[in-house]
Amino acid sequence: GYSGEYRIPYKSKVIVANGCGTAGIASKFREILLKNGFVVYAPINEKYWTYEESIVLSLDGNMNVARDVAKSLNIKHCFMYKKDNSYEAVKVIVGKDYKEILNKNHKKIEKLVIQI
Numbered sequence: 001g002y003s004g005e006y007r008i009p010y011k012s013k014v015i016v017a018n019g020c021g022t023a024g025i026a027s028k029f030r031e032i033l034l035k036n037g038f039v040v041y042a043p044i045n046e047k048y049w050t051y052e053e054s055i056v057l058s059l060d061g062n063m064n065v066a067r068d069v070a071k072s073l074n075i076k077h078c079f080m081y082k083k084d085n086s087y088e089a090v091k092v093i094v095g096k097d098y099k100e101i102l103n104k105n106h107k108k109i110e111k112l113v114i115q116i
Contacts, residue, residue: 012065012089014040019051019093029073029094032105036072041088051095057081060089074104 014033018026026043033040055077058066063080069090070078081091 011039012060012062013087014038014069014090014092015088016040016043016092016094017046018043019046019049019054020096020098021049022094022098025094025098028102029092029098032073033069033092038069038072046093051093053077053097054095054101055079055093057091057093058089059083059086059091062089066090074101 016026016030016033026045030040030043054073054075056066056070056073056075056079058078058080059082061080061082063078066078066080066089069092070076073092075092
């Protein structure tokens with residue numbers, strides 16, 4: 001349905017990495033970001049699957065885009081991790097708290113549908 005809200009598309013590129021080892025979880029987070037107007041590369045696996053909590057990293061120094069990504073996913077941890085020569089502006093690392101985050105996103109979607 002239409003929420004009555006117009007979103008300006010983001011030009012900054014985002015990468016989503018699986019940091020917990022659950023198959024397909026980075027793809028689910030990628031879908032949410034795509035629906036929110038972000039340009040998102042194909043998901044990848046993080047080197048280590050030991051992330052207890054999901055995080056958003058600003059790779060290009062622009063914390064505004066990183067905060068927008070974190071807000072759209074309901075991720076509370078957002079940090080600057082400036083990386084020279086990075087093609088991506090923002091990196092999302094999905095942690096073991098993904099069920100809680102997906103549940104929050106599901107409730108947000110239900111609330112929008114009820115309001116319409």
